[in-house]
Amino acid sequence: MGSPGLRERKKQKTRWAIQEHAVRLFVQQGYDATTVEQIAEAAEISPSTFFRYFKTKEDVVIQDRYDELMAEEIRNAPPDLPPLEVFRRTLTNAFGSIGPEEIEQTMQRAKLQFAVPALRMRALDSMQDSIRYLAAPLAERLGRPKDDFRCQAFVGACVGAMINALMTWVQDGGSTDDVISMIEEALSVIAEGP
Numbered sequence: 001m002g003s004p005g006l007r008e009r010k011k012q013k014t015r016w017a018i019q020e021h022a023v024r025l026f027v028q029q030g031y032d033a034t035t036v037e038q039i040a041e042a043a044e045i046s047p048s049t050f051f052r053y054f055k056t057k058e059d060v061v062i063q064d065r066y067d068e069l070m071a072e073e074i075r076n077a078p079p080d081l082p083p084l085e086v087f088r089r090t091l092t093n094a095f096g097s098i099g100p101e102e103i104e105q106t107m108q109r110a111k112l113q114f115a116v117p118a119l120r121m122r123a124l125d126s127m128q129d130s131i132r133y134l135a136a137p138l139a140e141r142l143g144r145p146k147d148d149f150r151c152q153a154f155v156g157a158c159v160g161a162m163i164n165a166l167m168t169w170v171q172d173g174g175s176t177d178d179v180i181s182m183i184e185e186a187l188s189v190i191a192e193g194p
Contacts (some may be wrong), residue, residue: 135147
């Protein structure tokens with residue numbers, strides 16, 4: 001998969017700029033008190049442009065680029081790695097590739113998702129889509145159909161472990177190194193048991 005063209009990079013930049021303004025406003029004045037119109041004004045776009053990038057106000061918090069990063073990591077992992085090592089490498093490389101500002105925004109988005117009931121529900125809805133999305137390249141590596149149940153169950157277990165690590169990381173207010181070590185520890189539980 002090649003790198004995105006100029007037009008796609010501009011769209012991605014606009015998408016994440018909208019998200020950055022939205023998260024800032026949610027932190028400053030609360031999720032429920034912030035309107036799409038206020039987000040659009042802060043991002044210097046129209047409300048209709050907001051809805052071209054995000055279907056709902058919830059999506060501006062829930063959507064991110066990590067599924068794409070992780071799917072690419074799964075595809076590019078050395079062919080001899082077993083599935084758990086592929087997933088461990090995928091998560092540590094994906095989280096290790098983001099800078100301090102994005103880590104801070106990820107922390108803020110995660111806090112919002114855990115605190116706002118509507119966002120918590122939307123995140124749960126989104127999780128199954130992410131599991132299917134990440135299971136497809138793993139299934140491909142293993143020569144199975146992209147909707148292979150066992151691959152989805154495995155990825156679901158890994159995602160569950162990762163969510164537990166992220167919740168602990170958010171509660172502890174940790175750094176990038178902390179989140180990576182917590183994810184590695186959570187995945188080791190899948191291999192070794194408690």
